[in-house]
Amino acid sequence: MSRPTVVVAMSGGVDSSVAAALLVEQGYNVIGIMMRLWAEVRCGVASTNKCCTPEAVEEAQRVADLLGIPFYLLNVEQPFKTYVVDYFVEGYLQGITPNPCLECNRHIRLGVLYRHARALGADFLATGHYARVRRLPDGTYQLLKAIDTRKDQSYVLYMATQEHLAHLLFPVGEYTKEQVRAMARERGLPTASRAESQDLCFVYDGDYRRFLARWANGAIRPGPIVRRDGTVLGTHKGLPFYTIGQRKGLGIAHPEPLYVLAMDPKRNALVVGTREELGADEAQLIRVHWIAGHPPAEPIRVGVKIRYRAAEVPAWVTPTGPDTAHVRFERPLRDITPGQGAVFYDGEVCLGGGIIARAFLKHEEPAEEPTEHTV
Amino acid sequence: MQKLRGMGEERGERQAMTRQVYLDHAATTPLDERVLDAMLPYLRERFGNPSSLHRLGREAARALRRAREDVAQVLNCAPREVIFTSGGTESNNLALRGIAFAQRAAGRGAHIIVSAVEHKAVLDTARDLAERYGFDLTIVPVDSQGQVSVEAIAAAVREDTVLVSVMYANNEVGTIQPVADIGALCRERDIPFHTDAVQAAGYCSLDVKSLSVDALSISGHKIYGPKGVGLLYLRTGVPYWPQITGGGQEGGRRSGTEHVAGIVGLAHALTLAQEMRSTEIPRIRALRDLLIQRVLSLIPHVYLTGHPTERLPNHASFVVRGLEIQGVLMGLDLAGVAASSGSACTSAAQTPSHVLTAMGIPHTDAVGHLRLTLGRDTSEEDIIYTVDVLQTVVERLRTHVYQP
Numbered sequence: 146m147s148r149p150t151v152v153v154a155m156s157g158g159v160d161s162s163v164a165a166a167l168l169v170e171q172g173y174n175v176i177g178i179m180m181r182l183w184a185e186v187r188c189g190v191a192s193t194n195k196c197c198t199p200e201a202v203e204e205a206q207r208v209a210d211l212l213g214i215p216f217y218l219l220n221v222e223q224p225f226k227t228y229v230v231d232y233f234v235e236g237y238l239q240g241i242t243p244n245p246c247l248e249c250n251r252h253i254r255l256g257v258l259y260r261h262a263r264a265l266g267a268d269f270l271a272t273g274h275y276a277r278v279r280r281l282p283d284g285t286y287q288l289l290k291a292i293d294t295r296k297d298q299s300y301v302l303y304m305a306t307q308e309h310l311a312h313l314l315f316p317v318g319e320y321t322k323e324q325v326r327a328m329a330r331e332r333g334l335p336t337a338s339r340a341e342s343q344d345l346c347f348v349y350d351g352d353y354r355r356f357l358a359r360w361a362n363g364a365i366r367p368g369p370i371v372r373r374d375g376t377v378l379g380t381h382k383g384l385p386f387y388t389i390g391q392r393k394g395l396g397i398a399h400p401e402p403l404y405v406l407a408m409d410p411k412r413n414a415l416v417v418g419t420r421e422e423l424g425a426d427e428a429q430l431i432r433v434h435w436i437a438g439h440p441p442a443e444p445i446r447v448g449v450k451i452r453y454r455a456a457e458v459p460a461w462v463t464p465t466g467p468d469t470a471h472v473r474f475e476r477p478l479r480d481i482t483p484g485q486g487a488v489f490y491d492g493e494v495c496l497g498g499g500i501i502a503r504a505f506l507k508h509e510e511p512a513e514e515p516t517e518h519t520v
Numbered sequence: 521m522q523k524l525r526g527m528g529e530e531r532g533e534r535q536a537m538t539r540q541v542y543l544d545h546a547a548t549t550p551l552d553e554r555v556l557d558a559m560l561p562y563l564r565e566r567f568g569n570p571s572s573l574h575r576l577g578r579e580a581a582r583a584l585r586r587a588r589e590d591v592a593q594v595l596n597c598a599p600r601e602v603i604f605t606s607g608g609t610e611s612n613n614l615a616l617r618g619i620a621f622a623q624r625a626a627g628r629g630a631h632i633i634v635s636a637v638e639h640k641a642v643l644d645t646a647r648d649l650a651e652r653y654g655f656d657l658t659i660v661p662v663d664s665q666g667q668v669s670v671e672a673i674a675a676a677v678r679e680d681t682v683l684v685s686v687m688y689a690n691n692e693v694g695t696i697q698p699v700a701d702i703g704a705l706c707r708e709r710d711i712p713f714h715t716d717a718v719q720a721a722g723y724c725s726l727d728v729k730s731l732s733v734d735a736l737s738i739s740g741h742k743i744y745g746p747k748g749v750g751l752l753y754l755r756t757g758v759p760y761w762p763q764i765t766g767g768g769q770e771g772g773r774r775s776g777t778e779h780v781a782g783i784v785g786l787a788h789a790l791t792l793a794q795e796m797r798s799t800e801i802p803r804i805r806a807l808r809d810l811l812i813q814r815v816l817s818l819i820p821h822v823y824l825t826g827h828p829t830e831r832l833p834n835h836a837s838f839v840v841r842g843l844e845i846q847g848v849l850m851g852l853d854l855a856g857v858a859a860s861s862g863s864a865c866t867s868a869a870q871t872p873s874h875v876l877t878a879m880g881i882p883h884t885d886a887v888g889h890l891r892l893t894l895g896r897d898t899s900e901e902d903i904i905y906t907v908d909v910l911q912t913v914v915e916r917l918r919t920h921v922y923q924p
Contacts, residue, residue: 217850261847264920
């Protein structure tokens with residue numbers, strides 16, 4: 146009986162390092178791979194991408210040495226640029242707020258890296274994500290929240306397919322962050338987190354507005370600030386500078402406080418309104434993925450997360466096609482943002498999710514056409 | 521402890537691979553045991569500084585002198601024309617900078633010619649001379665097999681040309697350049713000619729007189745010698761400005777206390793390599809041809825790069841179409857086979873090699889470049905095993921990654 150082989154996606158941080166160590170201890174034949182991602186600034190061989198700085202590479206290498214496993218850098222700059230960075234830029238040009246981490250998991254981790262792992266003869270791909278996989282008696286797989294629900298990262302994995310789940314391992318998903326840190330300390334592994342906090346890893350200085358000004362100049366165009374009835378109140382500096390629910394910094398004088406209700410990319414307009422008008426209770430989703438492999442036959446009542454760190458909100462999800470759905474939240478939310486993911490939960494089970502194409506303000510009639518943005 | 525998922529499942533056909541095959545001799549070679557033995561006394565009891573007057577110093581100076589004489593014998597030159605350095609990169613830098621600056625100071629001009637397929641140690645040095653020091657640089661193109669023509673060099677030569685540098689054999693594709701012909705041309709025009717012989721030193725004639733070269737670079741670790749030591753042959757009479765100043769070692773042309781043990785090793789390795797040529801070249805060429813034949817016949821969509829015949833006898837270089845080579849290199853490594861792509865320095869970045877680009881190989885093909893370079897220990901079983909592994913790895917990558 147040969148030992149199963151697993152490729153571990155390493156970041157040099159605590160979670161993937163402990164994941165690799167646990168797998169080695171459990172008897173797997175472990176291969177460490179770190180991805181070299183596209184970086185805005187290229188200085189020689191070193192990368193300025195925050196997920197693969199020279200320090201992070203060195204740290205991952207040190208961990209691999211400590212564990213006695215082979216370690217490789219997989220250059221995925223080109224697909225990362227195409228599927229993550231260009232998508233990000235294009236999304237802003239279309240007036241949405243894309244979530245690049247979701248695309249990175251979809252196309253890079255569960256795409257290029259997963260396929261390389263399989264091609265290298267690995268039975269599994271392991272990552273340092275806080276999530277779990279459960280195999281049901283009928284042979285199908287479920288994606289579960291991590292034991293440590295505060296650290297749960299199933300949100301960014303909602304696109305995993307049955308095939309992925311059959312070959313994915315999340316060793317740290319069974320532990321709390323404190324336990325993981327303790328295990329790292331015991332083993333002399335790095336104890337600092339890395340990838341988790343590296344949103345927009347490809348924007349070297351963290352200033353995404355500067356990044357957009359450089360890479361998506363057309364996305365930053367001044368336009369009208371309007372009320373829902375079309376009354377123009379002023380001029381905005383460019384839609385990417387605002388977030389839904391924002392009150393301060395609108396630069397308009399009005400008797401009562403005004404909030405950003407929505408962006409209207411077609412007219413390049415910033416829609417504002419009063420606190421009473423704020424909030425949406427329905428959304429259209431595109432690129433919907435059901436982990437079970439097919440949409441439910443009927444509308445289902447689930448918990449929906451509209452951001453990585455958002456609390457779950459009860460909602461009814463109605464499939465409207467193989468990869469589209471309509472969500473009706475049980476209470477209005479102030480920050481349903483087109484471009485972000487909406488992920489469905491039934492208790493600890495992640496059922497799937499989709500990308501928010503459009504949010505409907507309270508009392509607004511949902512439009513009939515299913516898709517607004519097709520990025 | 522949690523139960524091992526996958527233990528005993530149907531997959532996991534990978535066995536613990538114990539066979540180790542090293543096919544990256546263009547990157548570096550193992551140290552020959554005989555070379556190590558020759559070096560050891562100078563790392564232990566004979567540690568003297570050759571510049572010292574006492575017995576230990578004289579011992580070291582004697583070793584240095586003998587090493588220089590041995591090298592001179594191989595190169596068919598005078599011992600004083602041999603300058604020991606820290607390696608191929610330094611030798612190339614000394615030659616280009618030392619000659620270029622001296623030539624310009626003598627009022628001969630400021631035009632330099634190099635080929636498009638030079639190692640970065642030459643190419644980037646030449647570019648540096650152009651960009652920061654005001655030299656005029658002509659980079660001569662190569663043909664699709666990576667060869668520079670004498671005619672192309674002749675066409676690039678001008679009144680104010682002060683240096684020509686064309687490598688002896690290419691590290692990435694193995695193509696051997698018509699160095700003797702270029703040397704003759706330069707000699708006729710009275711232009712100093714440097715050749716980077718780092719890759720060629722193990723397999724080609726290094727007779728500087730019949731090659732008509734004025735400067736020639738060699739590195740120790742490419743010929744079963746130690747790392748960190750090399751040499752520059754510099755013909756007497758060629759204008760040269762020292763680039764490293766100090767204690768006046770190496771006839772004032774390269775200061776710094778000599779790496780005696782390394783130099784002893786380098787000289788020994790060079791002598792051995794040249795002695796072994798008559799037996800080693802036919803042996804390794806036959807194995808290399810077997811490798812090429814098996815790769816081309818067993819793996820679809822692969823072609824040979826570089827010159828079909830004018831190439832180093834240990835060098836095989838391919839394009840595996842429709843994939844990026846990094847996955848292949850990982851798969852080979854996991855099966856115990858050490859291989860590479862382009863030069864080791866550029867393999868971290870997925871930028872196509874300047875050599876392949878200069879040969880007109882499109883970017884989409886260049887990312888699939890695979891280099892397999894044989895050595896003294898390579899056996900026929902190694903070749904059979906390597907091609908078997910390569911076949912599996914390429915097929916898997918094509919199935920899983922590139923045609924999902």
